[in-house]
Amino acid sequence: MIADVGQKIKNLRKEKGLTLKELSDDTSFSVGFLSQLERGLTTIAIDSLEKIAKSLNVELAYFIQEDRKKDKTVVIRSYEKEVSQVTSNQFIHYDLCGNKDLSMMPRLIEILPSKAKEQIKSYPHCGEEFLYVLEGILTLHIGGQSYDLFPGDSAHYQSTIDHNWCNNTNRIVKIITVHSTKKDT
Structure with a gap:
């Protein structure tokens, strides 16, 4: 590397x-x-x-990011997990699926603590989302409300509702998310 x-x-x-x-x-x-x-x-x-x-x-x-080819891998071993995206130097995304042609996109996301309290911009997009908190405290902003989610908590919602999530703590947050990748019909 x-x-x-x-x-x-x-x-x-x-x-x-x-x-x-x-x-x-x-x-x-x-x-x-x-x-x-x-x-x-x-x-x-x-x-x-x-x-x-x-x-x-x-x-x-x-x-x-790796220049990965589209493959049809069914099983991804823990040691094969690769960083697929780093956003704002705070969100580290790991793809948990090798087949990009399927309609769901599962990811492990690590959210680093933010250095300062920032304004969270909520946004909608097509599809639906499921998230599950593995570690830390995730703040979910959805439909004008905020929820603190703890390890073991989950949320499932239409992505067309304004939403976003953040880490307002001084510890890393780890979540599993599953997004539908096909547009609503």
């Missing part, structure tokens, strides 16, 4: 016409470090990778 991240950085840097020196000036990382990183000879912390992502004008997920 280290070599993959380094190669993605190198490809993107060259695509944008930047030299190692220009990337170094923008990120405060040495040219030597960036060179080693691009060649897969060193590792990088997520917060440092985020700095490079900002400099190259991409989301952090660009470097973490």
Whole structure:
């Protein structure tokens, strides 16, 4: 994975016409470090990778997401679980299904604590959702109401209702979600 991240950085840097020196000036990382990183000879912390992502004008997920082919896997072992998406550097999504042609999308989502209380924007979309809290306290905003959900609690609702969820605690929250992926007919 280290070599993959380094190669993605190198490809993107060259695509944008930047030299190692220009990337170094923008990120405060040495040219030597960036060179080693691009060649897969060193590792990088997520917060440092985020700095490079900002400099190259991409989301952090660009470097973490795997270029996976659509497969028809029925069973995904715990050790095969891969990060599928990182959103706002706070939500880490793991796909729990190998077959993207099915109508449900199960995911494990880890929600990191937020540094500051932020305004939560609720939104609707087609389909329906089910969520189950594994760890921590999840705050669910739905239809103008808020609910604190604890481990073992669940919710099932039409996604067409304004909704969102967040972590208002100082501990990680882990949930399983299942979204229908086909549009309502």
